[in-house]
Amino acid sequence: MLPYLNRELSWLEFNQRVLNEALRPDLPLLERLKFLAITASNLDEFFQVRVGGLMLIRRSGRQRKDLSGMTPNQQIQAIRKRVLTFLDDQYALLSGTLLPELEKQGLLLLPIDSLDSVQSEQVSAHFHSHVGPLLTPLAIDPDGPPPQIPALQITLACRLVDDETGEVRHALVPIPENMNRRVPVESDAESQAFVLIEEVVARHAGSLFPGETLAATAVYRVTRNGDIAVQEEDAIDLAGEMEDVLAARKIADTVRLELGTPMPRDLSKVIQDLCHATAAETYRCPGPLGLSGFMDLAFAPGFDHLRDPDWPAQPSPDIPPTEPVFEAISRGDILLHHPYESFEPVVRFLAEAATDPDVLAIKQVLYRTAKNSRIIDALIRAAENGKQVTVLVELKARFDEARNLVRAEELQRAGAQIVYGVKGLKTHAKICMVVRREAGRLRRYVHLGTGNYNESTSRLYTDISLLTCRPEYGADASLFFNAVTGRSKLLRFQRLVPAPTAMKPRLLSLIASEAERARQGEPARIIAKINSLQDPEIIAALYDASAAGVSIQLNVRGICCLKPGNSKRQKNIQVVSIIDRFLEHARILYFHNGDDPEVFIASADWMGRNLDRRVELMVPVEDNRARRRLIKTLETYFRDNTQASRILPDGSSEKIKPAQGEKPFRAQEHFYREARRSAKAREHERAMRFDPHLPPE
Structure with missing residues (x-):
């Protein structure tokens, strides 16, 4: 048997390497907080997908070992052991180092019990004006179906006592995801202070239950199985089937239950029963839940000195800013190294194609896109301008399905031909082809890359782009799109390897x-x-x-x-x-x-x-x-x-x-x-070159 490391434990060690960056005392404070938030976000997805998948395998009764020799149950147990150590490290860093150091720098996370009277009145006014009207309390009926709480939503569990009868009951108050996690409070002129929204809701939740006394509260957060696949063999309408998958994911089986501390025993049992979570799925967190929510604090305005200096993307020396991208590509292949070199030429490639009268067709694969994607806007504009636009939108791009559905509908309304992926496979290729009429012939321009067509992540991820008009690559690009849209075979390629x-x-x-x-x-x-x-x-x-x-x-x-x-x-x-x-x-x-x-x-x-x-x-x-x-x-x-x-x-x-x-x-x-250095050298070269205006021939 060949030596083989377990996939899940290897991933957890990767996340440890990310946490190690947060542990570095030489990094700026908000950079350390950012890395901590990333580890939490990573862990959320890991539980949704990988642990969710393992739990499904275990439930099916299959105990086949992986190549490292571990059964699904052994992997789940090893994951829990490693995650518990990881959580200790996360919260020790947050509570013991980052928050105290941020307080010294003027960013204060205050416990709600520490507020003075002025701050308390301010928070109370904020709750009644901006928070309370958005909350929806949910009763827990012992004889009825349990309330359905979406995954990863911080929720307040309440113990209530009837003022007249003394009867005890329990209720839930989910905190909407679109609500700002931080509630600002007054502080001195040189600092920013805030309390967490869940503490604000806990203090004022009694107002949601008139005639009852709020006796105890506790916060929890449930992670559900995200490894729910669309049943493509039976799917007549893939978009409709995907909407069903998204709905099912919100109420799928629990794979992790995070409980805040302190946690009254009765509330702990109520929450575990509601979520169908055993002790093996329960994690008690000695601090705020949902550490991924601290990402916005890492970008708090006014604290640039606590972040790394900016590294703005540089223009490519091979694409003059005033020259059409097609002219630059026609001189030879262009390689871009993002984010050091700007992603803008790729956006320009599509934006210019959308309005160029000589462009006849655009074909592209979209896997993950930006929230307000200029690339999709360009494709919509191209379709509205009468160009043949074909877009393969991968609806099975996990956790981006909803956005892809919405944008695909916009493209379709504009007149683009939409294909929802390939049956039985995810389409993850990064390719775009523009067909242009030049000198009475058709010429194909192709972008091929390692990353998504996403302007936001292009500033955060290192990726490679290749822009080319080599005929062999254009011919292969046509074969590729014919295969994925026409269900032909991925054969006879000259250069590309599918x-x-x-x-x-x-x-x-x-x-x-x-x-x-x-x-x-x-x-x-x-x-x-x-x-x-x-x-x-x-x-x-x-x-x-x-x-x-x-x-x-x-x-x-x-x-x-x-x-x-x-x-x-x-x-x-x-x-x-x-x-x-x-x-x-x-x-x-x-x-x-x-x-x-x-x-x-x-x-x-x-x-x-x-x-x-x-x-x-x-x-x-x-x-x-x-x-x-x-x-x-x-x-x-x-x-x-x-x-x-x-x-x-x-x-x-x-x-x-x-x-x-x-x-x-x-x-x-x-x-x-x-x-x-390359951008400055090319800028200097252009500044030293004089191009005279010549009379027309």
């Missing part, structure tokens, strides 16, 4: 080729930057390549089921993970290939779900300049000795530190400085 049909076989072939070269005594090397590594066949191939002598460097941000070690099949494999201010999201692959490197970018990670159950694209980069740049980018990551961690044989990690006499090196900072 999943689930060709990507895994091609990767296995590339790895095996390096292994064979190593056996022949030739230099052999693989470098891969991916977000997750779990696929057993890929891992086995990497072990074989390592045993053959291939030098393998893996930069894996999150899940890594490959187990590093000192055995023959492991010793040539180095695995690092980088956590920094931007989320590492780009997938870049390098194979030495006898000193004629093959370099790819991809939408897919090396996970079974990506390679076998999703429509993905791996894109060879053939432009020499772009290829060299990507190789240098990969190598730069392995120079990082400040933000990189080394993955250890037990799945945990240790921070890589500068060796004695070695200077600290931070990859993300290097990329930002390089982008600034």
Whole structure:
């Protein structure tokens, strides 16, 4: 049996690396708070999806072990043990360090019992004017159906005593998600003070129950199973089926119950009974629930000195700001490294296509989009301008389904042709094609990337964009869209490598080729930057390549089921993970290939779900300049000795530190400085060049 780390525990170690950033005393305070909020948000999704899935497997009675040798029940128990330690670390950091330090800096989270009379009156007025009218108390009828509380909503449980009869009953007060978590209170001129909305509601909830005394309160938060799949085989209307899934997810089975402290015993039992939660699903939190809600505090105005200095995205030196994007692409392939280089050229690519009279058609895949997406606005404008617009909107993009449904309807009303994904598969490829009439012929311009068409996350995630008008790529793009919209097969591609049909076989072939070269005594090397590594066949191939002598460097941000070690099949494999201010999201692959490197970018990670159950694209980069740049980018990551961690044989990690006499090196900072330098150099070059106005011919 090959050495294999458990997927779920590996993910929890990734989240620990994120928490380690919050634990760093050298980071600005609000950056530390931001990382803490991210760990909580990550954990919410982990429970919804991964723990939810494991609980469904356990309930079905299946006890098949995973490749690490653990049954579903063993995994659930190991997860709980690790999460309990993680929660202790989170709350110790928040209560013992971050909140006291923020108070010194003028950001005060006040317990409601500490308010003076003026502050108390202010909070009371706020409750009666802005909070109370929005609350909906829900009675708990012992003989009736339980109230349905949506997932991840902080809820107040109340013990009430009738003033006349003394009868005791219980009720719930859900706190609406769109309500500001922080309620400001008066403080001195140099500070901002606030109390949490759940404490405000707890203090004033008695006013919601006239004739009764509010005897006790407690807060809780339930996480429900989000691993509910659409039944596509029976779905006549996929959009309607997806709406049913979204509704079911709100009231699905409990996978985690978070209880605030202190928690009266009777309220604890009432809440557990309502949520059908056992002790194994219950987590008692020694502080505020929903730590992801502290993200907005990390961006509180007026405290820029407690955050990292801004790194604004730089313009690409290959795309002059006044030149149409199509003209720039026609000169040669353009590679963009986001967010160091702006995502704006990709938005311009579509915005210009929407109004260009020579553009006849636009075809695009949308997986996750921004809240107020300029890209979707451009597609709507293009359709309204009479262009043929075809958009594959992936309705199965987990937790973005509702937004995708709404925007798909807007596109359809504008006249766009909408396809709701591919039956049985998620479409995760990042591709857009614009067909333009030039000199009496049709020319195809293509954008291919590693990240979503999302202007918001493009400022936070590191990704790669490739803009090209190479005929082979355009022909492949047409084949791709014909396949996903017309249900034809993903075959006969010249350059692009699609999943689930060709990507895994091609990767296995590339790895095996390096292994064979190593056996022949030739230099052999693989470098891969991916977000997750779990696929057993890929891992086995990497072990074989390592045993053959291939030098393998893996930069894996999150899940890594490959187990590093000192055995023959492991010793040539180095695995690092980088956590920094931007989320590492780009997938870049390098194979030495006898000193004629093959370099790819991809939408897919090396996970079974990506390679076998999703429509993905791996894109060879053939432009020499772009290829060299990507190789240098990969190598730069392995120079990082400040933000990189080394993955250890037990799945945990240790921070890589500068060796004695070695200077600290931070990859993300290097990329930002390089982008600034390139942008300034091109700006200087343009300033020194004079282009005369010539008379018409």
